[in-house]
Amino acid sequence: MPALQNDTLIRALLRQPTPYTPVWLMRQAGRYLPEYKETRRRAGSFLALCKTPSLAAEATLQPVERFPLDAAILFSDILTIPDAMGLGLYFAEGEGPRFERPLRDEASVSRLRAPDPARDLRYVTDAIFETQRALAGRVPLIGFAGSPYTLACYMVEGGPSDDWHVMKTMLYSRPDLLHRLLGTNARAVADLLNAQMDAGVQAAMIFDTWGGNLSAEAYREFSLAYIAEVLSRLRRERNGIRIPVIVFTKGGGQQLEAIAASGCDCVGLDWSTSLGEARRRVGTRVALQGNLDPAVLLSSPDVVRREALRALESFGSGPGHVFNLGHGIDQLTPPENVAALIAAVHESSPKFHPQT
Amino acid sequence: MPALQNDTLIRALLRQPTPYTPVWLMRQAGRYLPEYKETRRRAGSFLALCKTPSLAAEATLQPVERFPLDAAILFSDILTIPDAMGLGLYFAEGEGPRFERPLRDEASVSRLRAPDPARDLRYVTDAIFETQRALAGRVPLIGFAGSPYTLACYMVEGGPSDDWHVMKTMLYSRPDLLHRLLGTNARAVADLLNAQMDAGVQAAMIFDTWGGNLSAEAYREFSLAYIAEVLSRLRRERNGIRIPVIVFTKGGGQQLEAIAASGCDCVGLDWSTSLGEARRRVGTRVALQGNLDPAVLLSSPDVVRREALRALESFGSGPGHVFNLGHGIDQLTPPENVAALIAAVHESSPKFHPQT
Numbered sequence: 232m233p234a235l236q237n238d239t240l241i242r243a244l245l246r247q248p249t250p251y252t253p254v255w256l257m258r259q260a261g262r263y264l265p266e267y268k269e270t271r272r273r274a275g276s277f278l279a280l281c282k283t284p285s286l287a288a289e290a291t292l293q294p295v296e297r298f299p300l301d302a303a304i305l306f307s308d309i310l311t312i313p314d315a316m317g318l319g320l321y322f323a324e325g326e327g328p329r330f331e332r333p334l335r336d337e338a339s340v341s342r343l344r345a346p347d348p349a350r351d352l353r354y355v356t357d358a359i360f361e362t363q364r365a366l367a368g369r370v371p372l373i374g375f376a377g378s379p380y381t382l383a384c385y386m387v388e389g390g391p392s393d394d395w396h397v398m399k400t401m402l403y404s405r406p407d408l409l410h411r412l413l414g415t416n417a418r419a420v421a422d423l424l425n426a427q428m429d430a431g432v433q434a435a436m437i438f439d440t441w442g443g444n445l446s447a448e449a450y451r452e453f454s455l456a457y458i459a460e461v462l463s464r465l466r467r468e469r470n471g472i473r474i475p476v477i478v479f480t481k482g483g484g485q486q487l488e489a490i491a492a493s494g495c496d497c498v499g500l501d502w503s504t505s506l507g508e509a510r511r512r513v514g515t516r517v518a519l520q521g522n523l524d525p526a527v528l529l530s531s532p533d534v535v536r537r538e539a540l541r542a543l544e545s546f547g548s549g550p551g552h553v554f555n556l557g558h559g560i561d562q563l564t565p566p567e568n569v570a571a572l573i574a575a576v577h578e579s580s581p582k583f584h585p586q587t
Numbered sequence: 588m589p590a591l592q593n594d595t596l597i598r599a600l601l602r603q604p605t606p607y608t609p610v611w612l613m614r615q616a617g618r619y620l621p622e623y624k625e626t627r628r629r630a631g632s633f634l635a636l637c638k639t640p641s642l643a644a645e646a647t648l649q650p651v652e653r654f655p656l657d658a659a660i661l662f663s664d665i666l667t668i669p670d671a672m673g674l675g676l677y678f679a680e681g682e683g684p685r686f687e688r689p690l691r692d693e694a695s696v697s698r699l700r701a702p703d704p705a706r707d708l709r710y711v712t713d714a715i716f717e718t719q720r721a722l723a724g725r726v727p728l729i730g731f732a733g734s735p736y737t738l739a740c741y742m743v744e745g746g747p748s749d750d751w752h753v754m755k756t757m758l759y760s761r762p763d764l765l766h767r768l769l770g771t772n773a774r775a776v777a778d779l780l781n782a783q784m785d786a787g788v789q790a791a792m793i794f795d796t797w798g799g800n801l802s803a804e805a806y807r808e809f810s811l812a813y814i815a816e817v818l819s820r821l822r823r824e825r826n827g828i829r830i831p832v833i834v835f836t837k838g839g840g841q842q843l844e845a846i847a848a849s850g851c852d853c854v855g856l857d858w859s860t861s862l863g864e865a866r867r868r869v870g871t872r873v874a875l876q877g878n879l880d881p882a883v884l885l886s887s888p889d890v891v892r893r894e895a896l897r898a899l900e901s902f903g904s905g906p907g908h909v910f911n912l913g914h915g916i917d918q919l920t921p922p923e924n925v926a927a928l929i930a931a932v933h934e935s936s937p938k939f940h941p942q943t
Contacts (some may be wrong), residue, residue, distance in 0.1 A: 396917065399882035403890050446880050446913075447861040448897070485840045485860060504841060505803040524802050526755035534759050541804070557802075561752065 232431055233368035240302045240371050244434055244475035244497045244518050246551040252543060252580035253301035254573055255373070258559030259294040260306045264566060266293050277322050281308050282354045288361035295370060297566070298573050302371050302434070305362065305427070307355055309377030309438055312419050313386045315346035326390070333389030335397075337405075340412045345419035348426035355423065356430035363431045374432030376423050378439035378480075379416035379461065380454035383409065386416075395444055402445075402453060409453060417457045421464035428466060428474050436477040436499070437461060443482020450486055455493055462494040477520055481558060484509070491517045502557030506545040518551040523572070525556045528564040532571035539575040548583045588787055589724035596658045596727050600790055600831035600853045600874050602907040608899060608936035609657035610929055611729070614915030615650040616662045619922060622649050633678050637664050638710045644717035651726060653922070654929050658727050658790070661718065661783070663711055665733030665794055668775050669742045671702035682746070689745030691753075693761075696768050701775035704782035711779065712786035719787045730788030732779050734795035734836070735772035735813035739765065742772075751800055758801075758809060765809060773813045777820035784822060784830050792833040792855070793817060799838020806842055811849055818850040833876055837914060840865070847873045858913030862901040874907040879928070881912045884920040888927035895931040904939045 235241070239253040261267055270290050274280035281287060290306035310328050314320035319331030334340050346352055362372055385391070387398045387409075401409050424435050442454035458478055467474050478490055479499025490498050491513040500509055500521035509519055527538045539554075546552040554576045560569070591597070595609040617623055626646050630636035637643060646662035666684050670676035675687030690696050702708055718728055741747070743754045743765075757765050780791050798810035814834055823830050834846055835855025846854050847869040856865055856877035865875055883894045895910075902908040910932045916925070 394882065394917070396882050396885055396919070399880065400885050403880075403883050403886045403894065443859065446858040446878075447864065448901075449880075450859075482838065482859065502802040503799065503806075503838065508803065522802075524755065524759075524805075526750065526752050527759050529752055529756050530759045538759065545804075561750070563752070 232363055235371055235433065236368050237301060237370045240373075240553060241433055241475060243551060243553050244477065245473060246515065246518050248550050248584065250581060250584055252552050252554050252576055252583065254554035254576040255300050255302040255304065256294070256556050256560050256569065256572075257304075259300065259304065259569075260290045261560060262562035263560055263564040263569070264293055264297070266297075277308075278320065281306070281311060284354055284357035284361050287354070287358035288365060291358070291362045291372070292365050295366070298570055299577065300370065300573060302373050303362065303366060304373040304375065304436075305355075305359060305432065307358065307375070309375070309382065309440075310385060311352060311355060312346065312376065312416070312423060313382055315351040316343055316419070318386060323390075328385060329390040330386065334386050334412065337408055340408055343412065343415050345415055345422055348423050352423060352426070356426055359427060359430040359432060371433035372431065373434045373436055374424060374427030375436040375438060376420045376427075376461075378437050378442060378454060379413045379420055379457035380445075381439050381441045382416050382420070383412050384441045386412070395441065402449060406453075413453060413457045414460075417460040417464070421461045424461065424476075425464070425466055428469060431469075432474065433472075434475050434477070435465075436479060437495075439478065439480040439483065442480040447485065450480075450483070451489060454480065455486065455489055458490075458495075459493040475518075477553075479520070487512050497553065499555070500557065506542060506552070507547060510546060510551075515551070518553060519546065520553040520555050522555070522557040525558050525561050525564070528556075528568045528572065529561060530568070532568060535568050535571045536575040539572055540579050543576070543580055543583055546583070548585065550584070552583075554580070588719055591727055591789065592724050593657060593726045596729075596909060597789060597831060599906060599909050600833065601829060602871065602874050604906050604940065606937060606940055608908050608910050608932055608939065610910035610932040611656050611658040611660065612650075612912050612916050612925065612928075613660075615656065615660065616646045617916060618918035619916055619920040619925070620649055620653070622653075633664075634676065637662070637667060640710055640713035640717050643710070643714035644721060647714070647718045647728070648721050651722070654926055655933065656726065656929060658729050659718065659722060660729040660731065660792075661711075661715060661788065663714065663731070665731070665738065665796075666741060667708060667711060668702065668732065668772070668779060669738055671707040672699055672775070674742060679746075684741060685746040686742065690742050690768065693764055696764055699768065699771050701771055701778055704779050708779060708782070712782055715783060715786040715788060727789035728787065729790045729792055730780060730783030731792040731794060732776045732783075732817075734793050734798060734810060735769045735776055735817065736801075736810035737795050737797045738772050738776070739768050740797045742768070751797060758805060762809075769809060769813045770816075773816040773820070777817045780817065780832075781820070781822055784825055787825075788830070789828075790831050790833065791821075792835060793851075795834065795836040795839065798836040803841065806836075806839070807845060810836065811842065811845055814851075815849045831874075833909075835876070843868050853909065855911070856913065862898060862908070863903060866902060866907075871907070874909060875902065876909040876911050878911065878913040881914050881917050881920070884912075884924045884928065885917060886924070888924060891924050891927045892931040895928055896935050899932070899936055899939055902939070904941065906940070908939075910936070
């Protein structure tokens with residue numbers, strides 16, 4: 232694998248000095264890009280796109296070809312793991328992901344096994360190989376997985392939910408069963424992230440989309456504890472080079488100190504947490520990633536520039552900030568606003584990185 | 588109006604000593620009760636139920652007749668205000684509230700006027716008179732309104748949304764226009780709450796259901812500032828007796844200190860904030876209301892008792908706790924679990940109120 236020509240992201244994740252603030256966007260390869268829609272059309276389905284390494288690599292590269300982003304993130308889906316566990320992932324048009332066989336009883340939880348990435352998720356690592364060949368060291372490639380709890384939400388509920396009441400009924404009534412499921416998920420997530428690291432990703436991110444829906448106590452017991460277990464199982468280096476890991480719990484701002492102590496290198500923040508206040512709370516323990524409201528990208532280039540500068544000012548001077556949105560980019564986002572955002576971050580951020 | 592036989596709620600809201608922790612539940616008059624469904628059926632529609640004082644009073648009383656609750660809360664809807672402003676509220680089956688004429692341009696915002704409660708929302712105060720006659724001083728009656736920002740969300744978006752992108756586009760692109768709208772809403776909310784207080788409610792609550800979807804900075808500028816304006820316009824007493832006000836921002840846990848400084852008597856908490864941590868953060872400035880996850884009520888009486896005790900222990904000893912859920916009760920809740928919750932709070936809480 233060629234050496235990185237732009238390692239700004241990696242350095243920022245490790246809180247090392249950088250000349251400017253690196254920027255990438257959650258879901259940067261996606262439906263707001265016409266070229267993505269064309270690839271998606273050729274794939275036939277979202278799942279076929281995830282499972283065809285050449286197409287997944289193509290989608291991964293698209294935003295990097297169009298914008299001067301500081302990272303690529305593998306095009307994939309967090310639900311590939313439960314799909315590989317045999318739950319039967321499918322996408323109902325306009326309704327999001329569903330499972331044919333959700334986990335509803337003790338027997339189905341007991342039968343569950345962590346997949347073998349080399350056998351069951353080969354398409355993920357193959358997509359990494361193809362992507363890295365095409366990227367040729369231009370920017371780092373980020374790998375990712377869902378958190379054990381977030382995966383369990385979909386696996387138990389069978390699909391997305393406003394309130395996750397099936398999941399929560401298991402949590403309150405059968406915590407023992409949920410702990411067993413989360414233990415299996417933690418092994419599966421760690422195995423997949425280790426396989427991604429072996430295949431060549433230079434950073435990784437754990438997406439805990441639904442942990443913020445738990446009570447403070449339940450979050451620590453059922454979500455963060457298993458994120459910490461995943462982190463403890465990761466090799467996190469390749470050829471002596473550190474592979475930093477970002478943990479992002481949407482709605483987890485109140486748990487910031489606990490997340491920062493979980494063993495991650497960087498905490499992802501949604502827009503409800505002020506970057507400046509977050510920095511004061513965690514000090515120099517971890518880097519911070521975020522946190523522009525994705526709705527800002529639906530306005531105009533002028534507004535985008537103003538709000539980007541506000542986020543940079545909120546974090547303030549010094550290393551350890553990775554600019555990103557506070558959640559995935561919206562499919563109605565005009566690509567020119569994305570261009571304006573990246574330009575604004577690159578142009579305005581050097582003054583926050585005085586030479587030391 | 589007869590003197591209150593049970594003023595435990597009022598005393599707890601004012602952080603005065605009580606022999607036990609009072610309890611009521613957000614949306615306690617609602618679809619989980621078969622008698623409510625029958626009243627709703629007779630009314631013909633949800634809106635007709637809100638607008639018919641005798642039926643609204645009947646619904647308000649139902650949970651108090653069935654359970655030994657420490658308060659009644661007026662059966663009404665936060666969207667009566669924009670309906671009275673002429674936006675044309677209706678309820679699409681299974682889709683929640685909608686407006687026929689959402690606010691999308693400068694002209695429609697400029698035309699907007701705060702309604703006169705005595706003329707345009709007479710059914711609200713009439714329902715209070717009827718309810719107080721039937722309650723006969725058994726427990727206090729709580730009045731309520733939506734926050735200026737939460738009302739604006741529905742008024743601009745035209746109905747519920749996952750991401751409130753129409754609203755947020757106005758916020759980021761035309762903050763001046765949104766401020767004008769919020770100013771009108773603040774006057775309307777204050778006028779309605781003052782009318783409710785004059786009509787006889789003994790406490791009031793401001794529901795800020797969507798403020799938690801804003802960035803930290805935007806929350807303070809567009810939601811909390813207008814809640815504070817409402818609070819400053821309220822008379823808050825009748826015949827020399829204080830009428831305490833609760834402010835509840837769902838997802839607002841990170842803003843707790845700021846909310847506590849807004850001028851309210853009590854801060855409502857959703858379940859994502861630990862009661863104990865919240866108490867350490869606000870000290871003795873305000874009372875706290877909450878915060879059981881409503882999903883707990885979908886489990887069993889044993890689990891309900893266990894989790895109720897955990898919440899009481901989290902708050903700890905001393906005055907200033909009003910037991911409630913962290914959000915509205917779910918329609919699938921078995922009434923026997925509600926009975927178990929109220930009994931558990933009444934039985935377990937006296938030990939947290941040692942005689943002083």
